[in-house]
Amino acid sequence: MENETATMKKGLQYWQQIIIILCLGWVVIWIYRSVLTPIFPEMQQTIGQHSDAEMGLIASFYFFAYTGMQIPAGILVDKFGKKVVLIPGFSLFAIAAIIIGTAQNLPMIYLGSLLAGLGCGSYYGSAYSLSSENIPPEKRGLSTAIINSGSALGMGIGLIASSLLVKSVGMNWQIMLFIIAGLIVVMIFVFASVIKSSPKVDRTAVVKEKAAPKEKAPIKNLFTGRMIASYILYFATCYGYYMVVTWLPSFLQQERGFQGVAIGFSSALVAFSAIPGALFFSRMSDKFRTKKVRFIIGLTVAAALMLMLTVLAPTSGILLVGLILYGLLGKLAVEPILISYVADSAPKKGYGTSFGVFNFFGMSSSVIAPFLTGVISDSTGSKVMGFYISAIILVIGAVVFLIANIRSKKIA
Numbered sequence: 001m002e003n004e005t006a007t008m009k010k011g012l013q014y015w016q017q018i019i020i021i022l023c024l025g026w027v028v029i030w031i032y033r034s035v036l037t038p039i040f041p042e043m044q045q046t047i048g049q050h051s052d053a054e055m056g057l058i059a060s061f062y063f064f065a066y067t068g069m070q071i072p073a074g075i076l077v078d079k080f081g082k083k084v085v086l087i088p089g090f091s092l093f094a095i096a097a098i099i100i101g102t103a104q105n106l107p108m109i110y111l112g113s114l115l116a117g118l119g120c121g122s123y124y125g126s127a128y129s130l131s132s133e134n135i136p137p138e139k140r141g142l143s144t145a146i147i148n149s150g151s152a153l154g155m156g157i158g159l160i161a162s163s164l165l166v167k168s169v170g171m172n173w174q175i176m177l178f179i180i181a182g183l184i185v186v187m188i189f190v191f192a193s194v195i196k197s198s199p200k201v202d203r204t205a206v207v208k209e210k211a212a213p214k215e216k217a218p219i220k221n222l223f224t225g226r227m228i229a230s231y232i233l234y235f236a237t238c239y240g241y242y243m244v245v246t247w248l249p250s251f252l253q254q255e256r257g258f259q260g261v262a263i264g265f266s267s268a269l270v271a272f273s274a275i276p277g278a279l280f281f282s283r284m285s286d287k288f289r290t291k292k293v294r295f296i297i298g299l300t301v302a303a304a305l306m307l308m309l310t311v312l313a314p315t316s317g318i319l320l321v322g323l324i325l326y327g328l329l330g331k332l333a334v335e336p337i338l339i340s341y342v343a344d345s346a347p348k349k350g351y352g353t354s355f356g357v358f359n360f361f362g363m364s365s366s367v368i369a370p371f372l373t374g375v376i377s378d379s380t381g382s383k384v385m386g387f388y389i390s391a392i393i394l395v396i397g398a399v400v401f402l403i404a405n406i407r408s409k410k411i412a
Helices: 002-010 014-035 037-047 052-080 082-101 106-120 123-134 137-168 173-194 203-211 218-223 225-255 261-287 289-312 316-329 331-345 351-380 384-407
Strands: none
Touching: 014 037, 014 082, 014 106, 014 123, 014 137, 014 173, 037 052, 037 106, 037 137, 037 173, 037 225, 037 261, 052 082, 052 106, 052 123, 052 225, 052 351, 082 106, 082 123, 082 173, 123 137, 123 331, 123 351, 137 173, 137 225, 137 261, 137 331, 218 225, 218 351, 225 261, 225 289, 225 331, 225 351, 225 384, 261 289, 261 316, 261 331, 289 316, 289 331, 289 384, 316 331, 331 351, 351 384
16 A cells, blocks of 8 residues: 555646646547538549538537437446547548548548547547546546537647648648547547446445435436536537537638638637637636636636637737637636536436436537538628527527526525
8 A cells, every 4th residue: 555655646646647647638629520511622632522511411410419428328337437438439530531532422521520420429428527537526627628628639639740741731621530440449549548447236235225325316317407507508509619610621711712721720719719718717617616607607608709800800820819809708718617606516426317417408509500500601691690590599599508507596
């Protein structure tokens, strides 16, 4: 025991290792999620010309499968353990990336995207069960922000890499998918070596547990007024973000005249500016833990205003300011605080199921946003209305969340 304690003092504690590997997991997932959107024109040179709605379905297929996996994956995590669910999921993710990398038509890309969504669907419940169970409560907000910063970093890398390597250097777009498959395999080995397996069941303890009075079923506590309001707000937050992730590069190129690598760098501003915003606001929410609701509502309304500024901006400079502020104040800033809020409000037994339900409602918007914005673009010739709809949904989500917390008298 003395040697083990000494080792822990010299190296990273387990909860700190969890933060690092979960951050890296999001990096890889988000490189994949963002790498295709800037290169839709190059993809269509291989798979043929298709409408914006049909190309938007690539993201919608992914998010449809990803969303559908949230509740089943959460239940499986609680039953079998994080490692048992996470590693097979990422193995399927790697296979999906290879399928897309070898695809010669759009239906095959749809298939690969669907499988990638199923594979990545194992991640959210596993990740936030691990973080909620192992990270000290007083460090939960900042730690979650560090974990989530992997998504911002991955998004920035994906947008810039695809724009630079494919648009500017002329690399075949399919090579990007083989690179991603390699990164996924590396993460599988990292998960296998770092994450501890669930402890074996003590049969004596099981008998005692059965004899003891059972706790109230947590399913009833998943649908309290505050939890439902958090689901609605997360839906609103994700809707705007995934509309931006899918269609911002195309909007900048087709409607604002951005070209080449400038598309990727400008789009990546949302991701990179999100990192300091997430770290700052989550640190503040840890410091003022009774003010979480105020932080969440304020950031949500500010994000809606920045989406409006992006499309109303008269110059490219003001547009870029809007994108930076949206990243600073938007989804990646509010999400760690909202996750910490849910962790405080959700049933303590069965975190995997709780976060699975939470993410299911949030990510259901990601199925709708890419396709609906594509339909709007095909009908009107512009994606501006998609930004307006996102801003309105954000405001509605903030109002619902505010009312629910006023009723429960949780605003301090």
